[in-house]
Amino acid sequence: xxxxxxxxxxxxxxxxxxxxxxxxxxxxxxxxxxxxxxxxxxxxxxxxxxxxxxxxxxxxxxxxxxxxxxxxxxxxxxxxxxxxxxxxxxxxxxxxxxxxxxxxxxxxxxxxxxxxxxxxxxxxxxxxxxxxxxxxxxxxxxxxxxxxxxxxxxxxxxxxxxxxxxxxxxxxxxxxxxxxxxxxxxxxxxxxxxxxxxxxxxxxxxxxxxxxxxxxxxxxxxxxxxxxxxxxxxxxxxxxxxxxxxxxxxxx
Numbered sequence: 566x567x568x569x570x571x572x573x574x575x576x577x578x579x580x581x582x583x584x585x586x587x588x589x590x591x592x593x594x595x596x597x598x599x600x601x602x603x604x605x606x607x608x609x610x611x612x613x614x615x616x617x618x619x620x621x622x623x624x625x626x627x628x629x630x631x632x633x634x635x636x637x638x639x640x641x642x643x644x645x646x647x648x649x650x651x652x653x654x655x656x657x658x659x660x661x662x663x664x665x666x667x668x669x670x671x672x673x674x675x676x677x678x679x680x681x682x683x684x685x686x687x688x689x690x691x692x693x694x695x696x697x698x699x700x701x702x703x704x705x706x707x708x709x710x711x712x713x714x715x716x717x718x719x720x721x722x723x724x725x726x727x728x729x730x731x732x733x734x735x736x737x738x739x740x741x742x743x744x745x746x747x748x749x750x751x752x753x754x755x756x757x758x759x760x761x762x763x764x765x766x767x768x769x770x771x772x773x774x775x776x777x778x779x780x781x782x783x784x785x786x787x788x789x790x791x792x793x794x795x796x797x798x799x800x801x802x803x804x805x806x807x808x809x810x811x812x813x814x815x816x817x
Contacts, residue, residue, distance in 0.1 A: 578645065579612065580605075580608050580609070580612050581645070581648065581649060581652070582611065582612050582615035582616070582619075582648040582649060582651055582652030582655075583607070583608035583609060583610065583611035583612030583613075583615060583652060584608045584611075584612075584652070585649055585652035585653055585656060586608075586611035586612075586614075586615065586652040586653070586655045586656035586659070587604060587607045587608050587611055587656065588656070589652075589653060589656025589657055589660065590607075590611075590656045590659055590660050590663075593656075593657065593660035593664070594660050594663055594664060594684070595683070595684045595685075595688050595717050596663075596684045597684070611652060611655060611656070612652075614655055615648050615651040615652045615655055616648065618651040618655070619644055619647050619648050619651055622647055622651070623639055623643075623644070623647070626639065627639065663682050664682075664692070665682075666681065666682040666683070666692075667682075668682065669681055669682040670682075685718075687718070687719055688717075690757075690759065691712065691715050694759070695712075696759050696760055696761070697709060697710070697711055697759075697760040698710065698711075698712050698726075698757055698758060698759055698760065699732060699757070699758040699760060700724060700726070700749055700754050700756075700757060700758075701754070701755050701756040701757070701758065702749075702753050702754060702755060703753055703754070703755045704753075706731065707731070707732035707758075708726065708729055708730070708731055708732070708747075708749065709726075709729065709730045709731075709732055709738070709760070710724075710726025710727055710728055710729040710730065710747065711726060711727040711728055712724060712725070712726060713725045713726070713727050713746065716751045718751075719751065719754075720751050720752050720754075721751055721752070722751050723748045723749060723750055723751060724748070724749040724751060724754070725746055725747075725748055726746065726747045726748075726749060727745065727746050728740070728745075729741050729744055729746075729747040736780075
């Protein structure tokens with residue numbers, strides 16, 4: 566149903582605080598933008614919260630004006646300005662709550678939900694604990710570095726690693742001292758490993774087991790490489806033996 570221009574303008578005027586809050590929220594969080602209906606629902610919810618804030622603020626300002634003297638008129642223009650400011654503040658505040666998972670952590674502690682506040686498990690893994698990472702590339706090479714930036718979605722965008730170093734097959738570390746930062750295409754990454762710090766309690770307590778497992782993995786990797794080289798060295802098409810040639814040779 567088509568709305569008259571005057572009614573549409575009045576509707577947008579009423580929804581402006583919620584639209585501003587929703588715009589700020591999507592700009593500061595990795596959540597993807599949904600369809601038009603969901604956006605309108607979010608705008609209505611944010612608008613309701615912003616209107617509650619404006620009503621409380623207007624009541625406080627009226628009380629203050631009655632005590633210290635008139636500050637200014639409280640009219641539709643004042644409500645619009647304060648509503649827009651409330652929408653911006655609500656959008657920033659809710660983005661901070663969602664990005665840090667405050668609400669979901671509290672609800673998880675109460676046993677209300679098992680879900681996470683991040684848009685995907687990908688974002689949760691990077692935001693839960695900042696540490697050195699190892700990018701396992703599709704060609705089996707392993708690159709370690711500090712993740713300054715990471716893509717919003719796996720397989721799309723780039724990783725920005727600081728102090729990069731290659732992990733060799735024998736477990737040695739080849740640091741690229743001449744490289745400050747390195748961009749890696751996320752489409753070339755098969756897996757991401759999150760490293761422990763050297764002073765981590767688990768790392769210190771199980772250092773011998775970690776070294777033993779590391780040697781086993783290196784031996785397995787070398788065995789796979791030797792097997793692959795053996796298959797590559799084997800001729801693809803072996804010449805067919807002529808019938809009766811072996812018998813003739815043995816008879817000689």
